[in-house]
Amino acid sequence: MAKIRHLRWGLLSTARINRALIEPLRASKNSILSAVASRSLDKAVEFAKEWEIPRYHSSYEALLADPEIEVIYNSLPNSMHAEWSIKAMQSGKHVLCEKPLTTSIKELDEVISVARNTGMVITEAFMYRHHRQTLLVKQMVDQGDIGNLQLIRGSFCYTNTRSNDVRFDPALGGGCLWDVGCYPISFARYITGKEPLEVYGHQVTGPTGVDLLYAGQLVFPGGVISQFECSFITPFKALMEITGDKGRIIISEPYKPGIKTKLIIERDGQTQTISIRGAKLYHGEVEDLENAILHGKPPQISHEDSRANIAAIEALHKSVSLLKPISLPVI
Amino acid sequence: MAKIRHLRWGLLSTARINRALIEPLRASKNSILSAVASRSLDKAVEFAKEWEIPRYHSSYEALLADPEIEVIYNSLPNSMHAEWSIKAMQSGKHVLCEKPLTTSIKELDEVISVARNTGMVITEAFMYRHHRQTLLVKQMVDQGDIGNLQLIRGSFCYTNTRSNDVRFDPALGGGCLWDVGCYPISFARYITGKEPLEVYGHQVTGPTGVDLLYAGQLVFPGGVISQFECSFITPFKALMEITGDKGRIIISEPYKPGIKTKLIIERDGQTQTISIRGAKLYHGEVEDLENAILHGKPPQISHEDSRANIAAIEALHKSVSLLKPISLPVI
Numbered sequence: 001m002a003k004i005r006h007l008r009w010g011l012l013s014t015a016r017i018n019r020a021l022i023e024p025l026r027a028s029k030n031s032i033l034s035a036v037a038s039r040s041l042d043k044a045v046e047f048a049k050e051w052e053i054p055r056y057h058s059s060y061e062a063l064l065a066d067p068e069i070e071v072i073y074n075s076l077p078n079s080m081h082a083e084w085s086i087k088a089m090q091s092g093k094h095v096l097c098e099k100p101l102t103t104s105i106k107e108l109d110e111v112i113s114v115a116r117n118t119g120m121v122i123t124e125a126f127m128y129r130h131h132r133q134t135l136l137v138k139q140m141v142d143q144g145d146i147g148n149l150q151l152i153r154g155s156f157c158y159t160n161t162r163s164n165d166v167r168f169d170p171a172l173g174g175g176c177l178w179d180v181g182c183y184p185i186s187f188a189r190y191i192t193g194k195e196p197l198e199v200y201g202h203q204v205t206g207p208t209g210v211d212l213l214y215a216g217q218l219v220f221p222g223g224v225i226s227q228f229e230c231s232f233i234t235p236f237k238a239l240m241e242i243t244g245d246k247g248r249i250i251i252s253e254p255y256k257p258g259i260k261t262k263l264i265i266e267r268d269g270q271t272q273t274i275s276i277r278g279a280k281l282y283h284g285e286v287e288d289l290e291n292a293i294l295h296g297k298p299p300q301i302s303h304e305d306s307r308a309n310i311a312a313i314e315a316l317h318k319s320v321s322l323l324k325p326i327s328l329p330v331i
Numbered sequence: 332m333a334k335i336r337h338l339r340w341g342l343l344s345t346a347r348i349n350r351a352l353i354e355p356l357r358a359s360k361n362s363i364l365s366a367v368a369s370r371s372l373d374k375a376v377e378f379a380k381e382w383e384i385p386r387y388h389s390s391y392e393a394l395l396a397d398p399e400i401e402v403i404y405n406s407l408p409n410s411m412h413a414e415w416s417i418k419a420m421q422s423g424k425h426v427l428c429e430k431p432l433t434t435s436i437k438e439l440d441e442v443i444s445v446a447r448n449t450g451m452v453i454t455e456a457f458m459y460r461h462h463r464q465t466l467l468v469k470q471m472v473d474q475g476d477i478g479n480l481q482l483i484r485g486s487f488c489y490t491n492t493r494s495n496d497v498r499f500d501p502a503l504g505g506g507c508l509w510d511v512g513c514y515p516i517s518f519a520r521y522i523t524g525k526e527p528l529e530v531y532g533h534q535v536t537g538p539t540g541v542d543l544l545y546a547g548q549l550v551f552p553g554g555v556i557s558q559f560e561c562s563f564i565t566p567f568k569a570l571m572e573i574t575g576d577k578g579r580i581i582i583s584e585p586y587k588p589g590i591k592t593k594l595i596i597e598r599d600g601q602t603q604t605i606s607i608r609g610a611k612l613y614h615g616e617v618e619d620l621e622n623a624i625l626h627g628k629p630p631q632i633s634h635e636d637s638r639a640n641i642a643a644i645e646a647l648h649k650s651v652s653l654l655k656p657i658s659l660p661v662i
Contacts, residue, residue, distance in 0.1 A: 150535070150544060150562070150565055151544075151560055151565070153560075157574075159576075200531060200656070201548075202548070202550050202554070213481060213482075213556075215482060215556040215558060217532075217533070217548050219533050223533070225544075225546040225560075227558045227560070229482055229484075229556075229558070231481070231482075233481070233576050234481055234482070234576060235574070235576075235577070235578055235597060235598070237574075243565055243566070243568075245565060245566075247566055248566055248568070266566060267566070324655065324656065325531070325655065325656065
């Protein structure tokens with residue numbers, strides 16, 4: 001029996017989202033959570049103690065210099081994703097980076113270039129993309145269960161009451177488009193299997209300058225139209241609704257499906273509920289990266305995929321600045 | 332006791348929508364259904380016989396010349412609304428005209444001018460506007476039940492399989508925006524109490540040249556954004572969802588509510604279902620016009636209201652022709 005190789009992970013930051021990764025790393029046969037880093041020694045010690053992580057570092061550089069670590073989970077604020085993912089890869093570490101991989105196409109292209117030059121694996125942590133529900137919806141659409149695709153509606157709204165949240169800081173890549181709008185956009189792109197030709201939207205801008213609410217429209221090749229809304233200042237709503245000329249799929253837990261979830265398909269005047277059992281939400285992205293590193297399997301979220309999502313969001317921001325629809329290059 | 336004055340109504344055409352008016356006219360103490368007109372004598376006779384209408388006319392002109400008739404229900408194809416509403420008023424008849432009152436602002440202004448000159452009452456048959464549910468939703472929003480208004484979502488889609496339907500004929504004012512898109516647009520305008528500053532949308536154009544599917548976005552003063560979709564080629568969906576920073580109202584029978592209907596309000600993490608008893612759907616528009624003619628009460632749908640809805644739809648069509656968002660004059 002071949003010896004199992006363990007990937008030793010280091011958490012770059014003590015962000016809340018880390019907690020989502022700890023359980024799947026513990027559950028995995030191929031991964032070990034080895035270290036955590038914070039710019040504050042106290043925070044690093046406290047986090048390591050609370051979560052029983054063997055090693056801690058009081059700087060991000062120290063974590064990247066730790067020879068035992070092979071994989072970095074980059075959960076820094078959005079604007080720091082590119083810089084530290086690049087540094088991690090240049091230090092010989094693979095990277096699972098929180099979405100968005102970067103906050104601009106320019107940075108993304110640098111990240112891709114460094115990945116190519118170093119041979120390191122880097123992929124974006126869009127956990128919903130690994131869940132069985134997402135794969136099933138894609139399969140249903142592709143096999144024609146709802147006929148010809150026409151409309152995709154997405155919503156991801158919540159009320160963010162944490163006033164010091166990095167999400168309100170424009171310098172840190174804040175705003176609801178980057179934080180939650182990225183999901184319905186990613187979902188629509190995944191389902192169409194195509195990239196938007198044009199995007200346009202409107203936002204409510206907060207006192208710090210970030211988009212607190214954004215409602216947008218994406219036009220895909222073949223005339224498929226996607227409308228979405230995302231918000232920090234609206235009561236919670238998460239929904240994807242995918243409509244074809246023969247039916248409609250309604251997904252009430254599209255972005256954070258549980259191990260048991262349900263979706264609805266309407267067709268021929270009938271409404272059917274489909275129960276789905278999936279893996280725990282964040283397990284998929286850990287397994288996906290393990291397979292990429294250990295077995296050379298292409299990650300579920302390719303660089304091109306991340307790039308197109310970021311391009312769409314960048315263009316949606318641009319449409320608000322320029323007060324007009326933005327055309328995107330046909331990819 | 333004062334003698335009740337009966338308004339004698341004539342149906343201009345034998346369109347299917349007439350059937351909706353027959354029952355409320357019969358039920359009303361103030362109205363009598365007296366005549367029907369068709370350009371085909373056979374059709375007029377057949378319709379009069381089937382619905383036990385005392386008089387029939389084999390031309391629209393003959394109906395307008397009938398001295399007994401005081402009110403015309405104009406259910407002709409959209410493109411003929413202006414011409415025959417004007418002729419009716421010039422013949423001394425009041426008019427209940429199916430929506431849209433006209434298919435252009437230019438025509439609408441002529442209609443308004445003739446109404447002023449003749450002193451006749453003309454109003455648009457938007458039946459949902461008279462239903463208690465609609466009035467209740469407006470009241471809930473106005474009294475702050477969902478906080479500050481942010482987003483309004485509307486959908487009115489169905490599959491139109493009647494290949495000879497006038498709705499597919501561009502020369503007759505066909506297309507899904509005029510037919511069903513007018514509802515979510517009207518609803519959003521009614522709820523905001525304001526007129527859109529900008530509209531933009533995309534459509535799927537059918538072989539005859541009409542919009543078979545339209546998805547659009549309206550921006551209202553104060554940053555309220557409305558997104559809607561309407562379609563002839565999509566499985567049935569009717570929904571309005573009105574979101575504020577404190578809650579959300581979901582209306583599953585927004586345009587054709589029954590005498591018993593329900594709406595949902597989400598607020599403070601709670602979901603409450605509100606049961607509503609309203610009058611039969613088409614009774615409201617008959618009563619509204621009776622009150623306008625007999626008691627001088629302003630109709631629920633003013634000329635300005637009709638004008639602004641038509642202006643929005645005209646601009647949405649224009650946005651597709653010009654491939655850009657269209658600004659509307661601040662009213």
